[in-house]
Amino acid sequence: MSGPVTKADAPPAGTDAARTPSPSVERHAARMTEVGGLPVRRLLPKRTRRTVGAWCFVDHFGPARRAAMRVGPHPHIGLHTVTWLLAGEVLHTDSLGSEQLVRPGQLNLMTAGDGVAHAEESPRREGALHGVQLWVAQPSSTRLGEPAFEHHAGLPRLDLGAATATVLVGTVDGAASPARADTGLVGIAVDVHEAGEASLPLHSDFEHAVAVVDGAVLLGDDALAPGEIAYLGTGRDELTIRTDGPATFLVLGGEAFDEHLTMWWNFVARDHEEIAAARADWQARSDRFGPVASALPSIDAPPLA
Numbered sequence: 001m002s003g004p005v006t007k008a009d010a011p012p013a014g015t016d017a018a019r020t021p022s023p024s025v026e027r028h029a030a031r032m033t034e035v036g037g038l039p040v041r042r043l044l045p046k047r048t049r050r051t052v053g054a055w056c057f058v059d060h061f062g063p064a065r066r067a068a069m070r071v072g073p074h075p076h077i078g079l080h081t082v083t084w085l086l087a088g089e090v091l092h093t094d095s096l097g098s099e100q101l102v103r104p105g106q107l108n109l110m111t112a113g114d115g116v117a118h119a120e121e122s123p124r125r126e127g128a129l130h131g132v133q134l135w136v137a138q139p140s141s142t143r144l145g146e147p148a149f150e151h152h153a154g155l156p157r158l159d160l161g162a163a164t165a166t167v168l169v170g171t172v173d174g175a176a177s178p179a180r181a182d183t184g185l186v187g188i189a190v191d192v193h194e195a196g197e198a199s200l201p202l203h204s205d206f207e208h209a210v211a212v213v214d215g216a217v218l219l220g221d222d223a224l225a226p227g228e229i230a231y232l233g234t235g236r237d238e239l240t241i242r243t244d245g246p247a248t249f250l251v252l253g254g255e256a257f258d259e260h261l262t263m264w265w266n267f268v269a270r271d272h273e274e275i276a277a278a279r280a281d282w283q284a285r286s287d288r289f290g291p292v293a294s295a296l297p298s299i300d301a302p303p304l305a
């Protein structure tokens with residue numbers, strides 16, 4: 001289900017059309033939780049907003065001056081993990097044999113397909129840490145396929161005047177990210193350097209959401225800050241943001257993902273049977289997932305409800 005989000009109430013009679021506020025945004029507060037002892041703001045999925053394009057999971061952690069990520073080996077199916085940092089470093093190891101440090105400005109993208117396992121940990125005991133971990137649901141055409149891992153140290157950047165946009169996934173204004181995308185998808189990190197206004201072209205047939213990770217921004221009349229996600233619907237060919245100072249926000253979007261998803265723990269599937277099979281395979285440490293070179297203990301799946 002998707003579509004432009006409009007105000008439920010019609011504007012009062014006599015309202016000057018030019019002064020009618022832009023379509024309101026659908027705001028969702030994060031749920032606070034923790035991953036491997038690290039507090040995170042979980043922005044997706046929400047009960048009434050499961051996906052934005054194929055983006056199906058958004059965790060925002062930090063900023064922290066002294067924190068560490070310690071997530072031992074665990075499995076995934078049916079999704080891409082996307083790791084993007086604003087501060088700190090995270091070492092990724094996986095069952096494909098990848099070992100890759102990711103730093104701010106770089107992108108790690110792992111494709112689970114039918115099964116992969118990985119671990120993520122801070123290379124130092126404690127340090128600055130700020131970033132997001134995102135999941136993208138794989139479509140039926142690729143979700144049972146091979147796992148893969150990509151690291152992108154250089155991503156296209158766009159000068160927006162008061163801001164710089166980095167294209168994590170997809171294409172913005174002709175600038176294409178080299179990262180894999182199995183469906184029409186866009187992910188953009190916008191760094192605002194100074195007070196002012198920044199406009200970003202959007203695909204009007206994509207649905208989009210904005211998540212502020214640092215500072216605060218004004219989207220029309222809506223003041224947005226970390227700890228919530230603002231769903232913008234479809235039908236926008238431009239996003240204009242105003243700020244009073246430096247800020248960083250993410251724009252996530254894509255073609256509406258219309259396949260039914262069943263998400264449980266680290267698995268994105270289509271039904272309970274697939275989830276139960278993946279859980280059993282992981283608990284048996286079957287070859288479907290494979291070993292991960294990590295000193296951290298591997299993580300058992302919780303009991304199935």
Ligand code: MN
Nearest residue numbers: 074076081118
């Ligand atoms: Mn993971």
